[in-house]
Amino acid sequence: xxxxxxxxxxxxxxxxxxxxxxxxxxxxxxxxxxxxxxxxxxxxxxxxxxxxxxxxxxxxxxxxxxxxxxxxxxxxxxxxxxxxxxxxxxxxxxxxxxxxxxxxxxxxxxxxxxxxxxxxxxxxxxxxxxxxxxxxxxxx
Amino acid sequence: xxxxxxxxxxxxxxxxxxxxxxxxxxxxxxxxxxxxxxxxxxxxxxxxxxxxxxxxxxxxxxxxxxxxxxxxxxxxxxxxxxxxxxxxxxxxxxxxxxxxxxxxxxxxxxxxxxxxxxxxxxxxxxxxxxxxxxxxxxxxxxxxxxxxxxxxxxxxxxxxxxxxxxxxxxxxxxxxxxxxxxxxxxxxxxxxxxxxxxxxxxxxxxxxxxxxxxxxxxxxxx
Numbered sequence: 001x002x003x004x005x006x007x008x009x010x011x012x013x014x015x016x017x018x019x020x021x022x023x024x025x026x027x028x029x030x031x032x033x034x035x036x037x038x039x040x041x042x043x044x045x046x047x048x049x050x051x052x053x054x055x056x057x058x059x060x061x062x063x064x065x066x067x068x069x070x071x072x073x074x075x076x077x078x079x080x081x082x083x084x085x086x087x088x089x090x091x092x093x094x095x096x097x098x099x100x101x102x103x104x105x106x107x108x109x110x111x112x113x114x115x116x117x118x119x120x121x122x123x124x125x126x127x128x129x130x131x132x133x134x135x136x137x138x139x140x
Numbered sequence: 141x142x143x144x145x146x147x148x149x150x151x152x153x154x155x156x157x158x159x160x161x162x163x164x165x166x167x168x169x170x171x172x173x174x175x176x177x178x179x180x181x182x183x184x185x186x187x188x189x190x191x192x193x194x195x196x197x198x199x200x201x202x203x204x205x206x207x208x209x210x211x212x213x214x215x216x217x218x219x220x221x222x223x224x225x226x227x228x229x230x231x232x233x234x235x236x237x238x239x240x241x242x243x244x245x246x247x248x249x250x251x252x253x254x255x256x257x258x259x260x261x262x263x264x265x266x267x268x269x270x271x272x273x274x275x276x277x278x279x280x281x282x283x284x285x286x287x288x289x290x291x292x293x294x295x296x297x298x299x300x301x302x303x304x305x306x307x308x309x310x311x312x313x314x315x316x317x318x319x320x321x322x323x324x325x326x327x328x329x330x331x332x333x334x335x336x337x338x339x340x341x342x343x344x345x346x347x348x349x350x351x352x353x354x355x356x357x358x359x360x361x362x
Contacts, residue, residue: 054183061191096184099149100192137195 012065012136014127015041017055017086019048019071021078022112022120035121037128048072049082056093056107065137066127068108076114083111103134141170141261142234143268144177144254146185152230153192155251159200159227162189164253165219166206167233174268176254177232179206185232185253210237216244223248259290276346276353282334284325289342291318297339299323 014037027042036042041064045051048071059067069090071083087109094104108130110123131137146152156162164186172178186202193200203226207215210233219241223229228249231238235256242250258270273290279297280287289295293311296319303310304317326332346353 052180052183054180054187057184057187057191061187061194096149096188100188100195102191102195 012131012138013039013041013063014124014131015043015059015062015064015067016120016124017043017045017048017051017059017067017069018120019078019083019112020044020046021114022070022072030117030121035117036124040124047077047079047082048086049077049079049084051086051089053089053093053096056090057096060097060102060106060137063138065131065134066106066108068110068123068127070110070112070120070123073111073113083109087111102137105130106134106137141173141259142236142256143174143258143260143270144171144234144256146176146181146232147253147255149188149192152185152189152251152253153196156189156200156228156230161226162200162202163223163226163229164189164202164204165210165229165231165233166204167208167210167231167237168206169209169211169233171232171234171254172206174260174262175266177234182206182232185230209233211240213240213244216241219248220245273347275342275344276348277343279339282337282339283322284329284331286318286322286325288318288322295342297342299335 027036027040030036031038031040041059048069051069056067056069069086071086072078074084077083090107090109093107097104097107108123108127110119112119112123164182166172166177166179166182168178171181175181182204186204190200190202207219209215210231219229223241223245224247226248228251229241230251230253231241232253234254235252238250238252241248259272259274260268260270263269270290272287273295275289279289288297293309293315294301300317300319300323301310304320305313307317307320309315309317323332323335326334344350
């Protein structure tokens, strides 16, 4: 597993809403290992099906440059359809961002195999690349 | 219930362009049930508007509140005073709520966040369909409970127009021909004699064409 380059920490804040079951390894451990950047704010949920559109928008309002949801693969959701519900809410949020003339790529849904760390790290890397390309959303 | 949907964000942002203090006011009646104007939608819209205004370099102060109903005077009472603290109140109720606030709270600049669309039923999570037109002269006893006013594209009273194909309406193949369904239902229930009854030309006055409607029940008046 490769470490994130140091300069990724200089990119804006990324917020991830994470299913409790998908990330069994603590984010502190990942951060200490240099696998996720300092600017990543991890919010754990009992299930990503709990995520609300307002929470995703609120994360942007609070200064996030990108937001993503990491839920169980659709055939592995502890609550059967939680991650599929989350995917739909992410889709709705994308539409609202488009209406606000904000690039919908700033929010994304990732399906993650339970207990695996690499997909989370890959998702962080993907979102870091996106915001580096898209530029700053928040000028203040 | 009354079905509504949120207006496009750019339309709402245009509406509140000069507003610095805004109250987004939801309703826990019909619009909460049809996921257009309840607590969750109030939170999402307020967040989106704050984000949109921040992005435009014109931050806005927004409070969020949801009333039990916006179409009953007792629930609107606090708004008469509380609403004065805002440049505008963005109502997430149906048009009834917006009108009622405008009537009851004349000092408040009330704006609509929703388009009120129809009277409908919840087919499944996230899907609603029109079932009643509120025409004021119900004929459902003649049509097997299926409304030709709301569910026929031409609101025909005496059978299908002849344009349907395979039981589907000519305006869109996804729309069932309600007269096809009425005929099938009455026939299966051996009530097909009802189809022979010629319904006279409809009097549209009770449907609102005679002006705004009002209902009074004397025994309940104060």
